[in-house]
Amino acid sequence: MILNIVKYPEPVLSQPGEPITEFNAELKKLAADMFETTYANQGIGLAAPQVGISKRMTVIDLSMGKNPKDKLVLINPEVIEHEGRLYEEEGCLSFPEIKEKVVRAAKVKIRAQDLDGKWFEMEGDQLLARCFQHEIDHLDGTLFIFRMSGLKRDLVLRRIRKLQREGKW
Numbered sequence: 001m002i003l004n005i006v007k008y009p010e011p012v013l014s015q016p017g018e019p020i021t022e023f024n025a026e027l028k029k030l031a032a033d034m035f036e037t038t039y040a041n042q043g044i045g046l047a048a049p050q051v052g053i054s055k056r057m058t059v060i061d062l063s064m065g066k067n068p069k070d071k072l073v074l075i076n077p078e079v080i081e082h083e084g085r086l087y088e089e090e091g092c093l094s095f096p097e098i099k100e101k102v103v104r105a106a107k108v109k110i111r112a113q114d115l116d117g118k119w120f121e122m123e124g125d126q127l128l129a130r131c132f133q134h135e136i137d138h139l140d141g142t143l144f145i146f147r148m149s150g151l152k153r154d155l156v157l158r159r160i161r162k163l164q165r166e167g168k169w
């Protein structure tokens with residue numbers, strides 16, 4: 001089922017998500033729906049708050065549905081190590097059409113639970129590292145506009161307000 005993605009400034013996007021404690025069929029269904037929703041929107045990652053669910057879960061698939069091995073479900077994830085810095089363009093499904101450069105660690109190691117509640121660690125660099133950080137930020141209620149310089153953020157917010165006035169946001 002394709003879920004509705006909420007856009008900024010929906011309050012759920014700015015709230016820290018609740019930790020997940022029950023690893024049941026309902027959670028598996030939510031993960032499957034989140035993948036379907038990500039693909040339907042040509043995304044590479046989606047966090048539960050973006051579909052209005054304030055919980056600590058995100059799905060990532062850099063292959064956009066082409067390679068089943070690339071499908072990642074991260075539950076209660078956290079970054080445990082990071083190194084380097086990269087300044088690259090980033091987008092977000094809750095900010096359609098907005099793309100801006102954001103500083104992120106170049107390489108990170110994360111720790112997360114899978115759909116059965118089993119903890120695992122994983123390393124990522126380049127785009128995967130960026131995606132881990134962007135999605136985990138969502139679970140803390142931190143949006144990528146708050147990783148931009150104040151000047152850039154003001155320009156983006158001004159653009160959003162203009163789109164809102166025109167009924168296009």
Ligand SMILES: [Zn+2]
Nearest residue numbers: 091092093094
């Ligand atoms: Zn996002």
